[in-house]
Amino acid sequence: MAVSPKVWFRKALESFWFTPALFAFFAVVLGEGLVALDRIIDPTFDVPVLGTMGASGGRSLLTTVGGSMITVAGTAFSITISVLATTTSTYGPRLVRNFMADRGNQFVLAVLTSTFVYCVVVLRSVRDGEDGSAFVPAIATAVAVLIGLADVGVVVYFIHHIATSVQVTTLQERARLDLSRAVESIYDGGDNEPAPRLPSAQAHAVVAASDGYIADIDTDALVDVARKHATTVYVTAGPGDHVITGETVASVARPIDDDDLRKAVVHAFSLGQARTPHSDLGFGVQQLTEMAVRALSPGTNDPYTPVSALNALAGPLRQIVANPRPRSVYRDDDGEVRLVMHWPTPAELFGQVFRALRRYGGDDAGVVLAAARFATRLGAAAQDPALRGALEREVTAFRTVVESSALPSTDRVDAIRAIDAALLVVRGGVRLPSGGPAL
DSSP: OOHHHHHHHHHHHHHHHHHHHHHHHHHHHHHHHHHHHHSOOOOOOBBBBTTOOOHHHHHHHHHHHHHHHHHHHHHHHHHHHHHHHHHHHHHHHHHHHHHHHHHHHHHHHHHHHOOOOOHHHHTTTOOOOOOTOBBOOOOHHHHHHHHHHHHHHHHHHHHHHHHHHHHHHHHHHHHHHHHHHHHHHHSSSSSOOOOOOOOGGGOEEEEEEOOOOOEOOOOHHHHHHHHHHHOOOOEEEEEOOEEEETOEEESSSSSOOHHHHHHHHTTTTTSSSOOOOOOOHHHHHHHHHHHHHHHSSSTTTHHHHHHHHHHHHHHHHHHHHHSSSOOOEEEOOOOOOOOOOOOOOOOOOOOOOHHHHHHHHHTTTHHHHHHHHHHHHHHHHHHHHHHHHHHHHHHHHHHHHTTTTSHHHHHHHHHHHHHHHHHHHHOOOOOOOOOSSOO
């Protein structure tokens, strides 16, 4: 399966090499351009502050700025890796992507390395010939000094940024934003039509050509190919699903006697080695849920992180529960249904959270109260009776766990009372005056 340009570009933006490479290119262009400008102007031109500088002085200045910046870049990168290892071991290895995709970290690394590249480019033009061929690019050297001074500010920014980025509230906010963006891209207002089903007798399978996680599906390409072949494509494996070679990823409502049709459908699926949160709702929920349950481990023992994680999950999941039908049907310009997408149901998403809470969160009173408030918020937003029933089953199962937990009797009574109040809201009964149990 091919990787679409959009997915490739997204992966490049989330890497540590793309932005530094881009800055390094512009550093080479800037260095060569300023050196060429220095060759054009009067060689006796004095740059303010620097004055007249000999070849040895210019070479020393450029060497100092370039060498110090590449040293600082190495130190900054070492700090980033150290912080990354510590944070991911505490809150989950899937947070590595968040650090690599962080624009602040990429910017700092790009600025420092491009400063070194700029100084090297300018340094190679310095000449100290005794036959009158001496040349010191005054303007380019002055710009190197200015860049070096600006880099000091970049280093100060990096120290502040790395200290802020490792805070659990920052990590949770990034994960929440990822999930919210995915929700907004899939749910668009609640007026989406139900997805039709393809009878099995009419389904003609399209299988995966390689192994991996589905990172992205090019819906526009699938609509175009379905219109071209006068058929409808039914996607059976959505973003975040792991597929292996030969496994069905889509079905077509016509016999596949044209190999171009099969190839076009397969190429619309982009696979990767890991899940990403861009259009994978389950992964967005998993990130915050994993942070919650890892904080409850004996090695971390942080009961407040799960509370804030549930609060962060409440907003996006409440939006999904209130509008449980994502955009699943795609039509062409003539109004014909050409593509039917597969998305996880709201019950699957909040069920993922409650399964983790039943396994890890039943022995902490604060987490139980936060879970009750989480259920209250979802129950207040749910309008579909079937969805209310699914949520009620999850909360009831959690209540059973809490009843047999190791909580002190007083805490258990308060926890059960909060869960029962949440169940009233889930069932469409009496709502608490405060909108939910207090934390």
